[in-house]
Amino acid sequence: MKTLTLTTAALALTAGMAFADAHSTVRLGTEGAYPPFNFINDAGEIDGFEADVGNELCARAELTCEWVTNEWDSIIPNLVSGNYDAIIAGMSITAERDEVIDFTQDYFPPTASVYVALSADADLTGVVAAQTSTIQAGYVAESGATLLEYATPEETVAAVRNGEADAVFADYDFLAAIVDASGGELTYAGEPVPLGGGVGMGIRESDAELRDAMDAAITSMKEDGTLNTLLVKWFGDDVTTY
Amino acid sequence: MFAYCADPSTLDGLTWLSCYLTTGKHMGFYYAFGTVLLLLAITAPVSLAFGFGGAAMARSRILPVSWIGKAYISVVRGVPDIVFFLFFVIAIDQIFELIRHKIKCPEWTEPIRQGSDFIVCQAAKLPLGNSPQWVHEVYGFSIAVLTFAIVFGAFAANILFGAMRAVPRAQLETAEAYGMSHRQVFRRVLVPQMWVYALPGLSNLWMVLIKATPLLFLLGVEDIVYWARELGGTKTPQFTAYPHGDWRMWYFLFLLVFYLCLTKVSEVVLERLMLRLTHGQATTGGESQRRAA
The missing domain is CATH 3.40.190.10 (Periplasmic binding protein-like II)
Incomplete structure (x- = not known):
């Protein structure tokens, strides 16, 4: 029994390490042309609601994140071929997309x-x-x-x-x-x-760890109200909040 | 950039423009011109090398080598550029990763394709997942250079193949009569003389290459076309200190002028090069130079 617990612990530990190793840097793919969700600001940097949410999520999940812009048209193919690890580009959760990639829970309510x-x-x-x-x-x-x-x-x-x-x-x-x-x-x-089931983060189907980590971070942002603050900051007082 | 740019809404006319044109975003635009010129500067010699290799292979006396050369020329020339560009970015990248995966992670047991996902072990990732953004950009740029070189190399190969055949047979026979080996004839007689026949074709190719650089955008490199579209798009006051309407036309007009200038300069340079190459050649151009002298 003792060995069993030990092995499980060791396994869990190595799995955790493998996750940290695989995601020492998480690359976030966005379009950069859809204000206020995401856009390129005057300084040439990615800005907007999703930039704020993404940075906060990475801080909470203790991940180092890097932003990448990609054409909307090829944003899913580039995710599945591994050019970045997550899509955070105002992408609505739909059944069709869910067949190809996975989504976290929504961080922007259905509107x-x-x-x-x-x-x-x-x-x-x-x-x-x-x-x-x-x-x-x-x-x-x-x-x-x-x-x-x-x-x-x-x-x-x-x-x-x-x-x-x-x-x-x-x-x-x-x-x-x-x-x-x-x-x-x-x-x-x-x-x-x-239309749609809210906006979520798109993640490769094989990447359940990252999805779980982001899911947990979104939940914590919803619980302490930071997500609502950001929603109001970018979309005004009329926006649907959580 | 300038101190007076702190509140652009109070500015107008040229002062406003001077602030607008020096935002960080515009710096990205100017930087992209460098990217395009760098691409041209690297791609031209690389595709010429590909072309030279292809042409040399195509006229090889070893049959399989000649087949490879000829297949390269006709396959790449026959497929639309855009198909290659769309295919290569994903395919080349995955081939590289697959090879690295086989070498670096032999103990890996999971399938590489899981549904639509392409998964290789972390160590095989190109570039490594944790490398900084500039490494990713350099990698993307190199893939672009490689793709351009393969495509334009095939055209260059065809031109050089033709140019090698255009060198008068008598010249080669004379060289052989002097006892030169095949290799010596190739190096000393054929190659120096073929350029004059190749140049009109190559200069054409250079022009097409200049005009093809906006395809960089398809390869995910943020080139001048990307920035022109991004900067020219309507900007609403909520998200920028410099709101404006749809200015894409002006940005694209600027690109048009840029490309025209670039091709004009190329024409002048190529003209001079042609003059120099025809000097002393047994062609009509060389002959008229001799008479004029």
Whole structure:
């Protein structure tokens, strides 16, 4: 019995060491083009809600983290081939993505996606712009409207401004800042649509240790309210908190 | 950067612009120009070496070697560049990691492919998971150079192969008559004379290479196109001290001018090189130089 306990202890210890060794540096992949979730600030560094959350999570899980930017389009393939260890890029938890990668629990509650157009009575069954491989693109494709896909969020909004699309469909929290700054040029159209299961961190399916560590850190941030503070800091007082 | 940049919202005109153009983000943009020039400076000689090797192999008298050379030329030339670029970044990287994995972790028993995950042991990771970001960037850049070199090397090989054949047969026969070995003929007679035939093709290739550098962006290197798109995009006041509308057009216009200048300079330099190479050659160019002198 004693040897058994010892072996178990030794095993647990080596497993822990292997984890620490494997993750001496955790590379966090993000898009850097989706304010306020993640963007490149004036100094050329990654900033935003997810930058704050990511750094705090790493501090709590006692990991050294490093930020990497990657195109949205290839963000999942690069994770599974091991170029970075986690995706933290405003990625909604969906069943489709869950087949390829694993998600932590959500650190951003499920919210609504909205249509934004030049006028409130825009034709939402006409041409609607959305970013490639997002839940919004999937929704538009099924809604009967003509889907116009773009590689970056920036281009989807530009398409509405220059008249190529009747409306853009994206996360409310991304579009809100743009609508506010447009000085009345852009406005919400139609009703908000609740989509997705919240935003979580994407992690390789084979990397359960990292997922558990991050999960625990997210739970602790939810419990002591730091996550809510960050949510309010970046998304304003109206944001849904935990 | 400047002291007066502390609160950009109070500035206007040129002072605002001087602050705007010296933000850390813009420094990244300027730095990326260096990356592109460095890529050109490294890729050109490397692909020329690949091309030289390919051409020498293709005209080898040992049949299998010649097959390899010819296969390299025709396969790479026949596949769209973009397919290579998308394929290589992932494939080359995984091949390297797989080889290192086999050498460094022979005791590893788990499968390397688990579902869609590609997993090698930590020691085989390239670059090592805990190495600093710059190592990752240098590695990414090297993969880019290798990919460019393989693709452009195939075109260079075809050009050099043709150029080697264009050297008058009589020249080689004369050399042989003097008792030179095949190797000596190749080194002393063929190679020095082939450049003049190769240069028009190679200069074309150089121009195409310059224009192909924006493909770096596909390889995950933050090049000037990435930064132009990022900097030019609409900036809302919440997230920057320098809000502006959609300025991508101006940034891309600047890139257009940059590329035009680069190709213009190349044209001038290549023209001079051609003049020098034709000097004393048994070609029409060389002949007209002789008459003019």
